[in-house]
Amino acid sequence: MLKRCIGMALLLAVSGAARAEEKNVAAGRQEYLNSCAVCHGADGRAGTPFGRLLKVEPPSLRQLSKNNGGSFPLFTVYQTIDGRLPMPGHGPREMPVWGQRYSFAAAPGVSFEPYRTEAAVRERIVALIDYLYTLQD
Numbered sequence: 001m002l003k004r005c006i007g008m009a010l011l012l013a014v015s016g017a018a019r020a021e022e023k024n025v026a027a028g029r030q031e032y033l034n035s036c037a038v039c040h041g042a043d044g045r046a047g048t049p050f051g052r053l054l055k056v057e058p059p060s061l062r063q064l065s066k067n068n069g070g071s072f073p074l075f076t077v078y079q080t081i082d083g084r085l086p087m088p089g090h091g092p093r094e095m096p097v098w099g100q101r102y103s104f105a106a107a108p109g110v111s112f113e114p115y116r117t118e119a120a121v122r123e124r125i126v127a128l129i130d131y132l133y134t135l136q137d
Contacts, residue, residue: 021130028131031124035102036061044135056088065136072133081125 033042039051044061051058065072079085082102102125 024127024130025134027124028127028129031128032131035128044132061132062135062137064132072136074129077129077132078125081128082121 032044037048039048039054039058040046040061041048041051046058046060048058064077068076076085080087102121
């Protein structure tokens with residue numbers, strides 16, 4: 001009986017985790033469409049009209065794993081999004097092209113609480129990364 005209860009509890013936990021992951025991927029898709037799709041394309045393949053106007057056309061984001069030896073470059077992607085990794089096409093480190101959306105800092109005298117908390121920003125970044133992971137070819 002105890003084994004059956006433990007098994008049921010584990011099954012419920014796994015199904016809850018799967019629903020949470022689906023919700024996170026959906027939130028990440030919305031982040032992607034809001035912040036990335038104009039340059040990298042709604043499907044992540046790039047080749048957008050706006051992207052073609054830039055000096056350096058944005059790359060396909062569907063090849064991140066392939067270009068990293070078959071492994072998704074999680075930390076590189078995270079640091080690219082949060083601005084720590086220099087990416088000339090995204091603007092200077094202090095203000096990536098998407099502004100302060102993925103930054104913990106707000107302009108002096110401006111408060112975005114509760115939307116600018118470190119946890120909220122990290123949650124948006126992780127959701128976006130989860131979605132990018134699903135796009136890999």
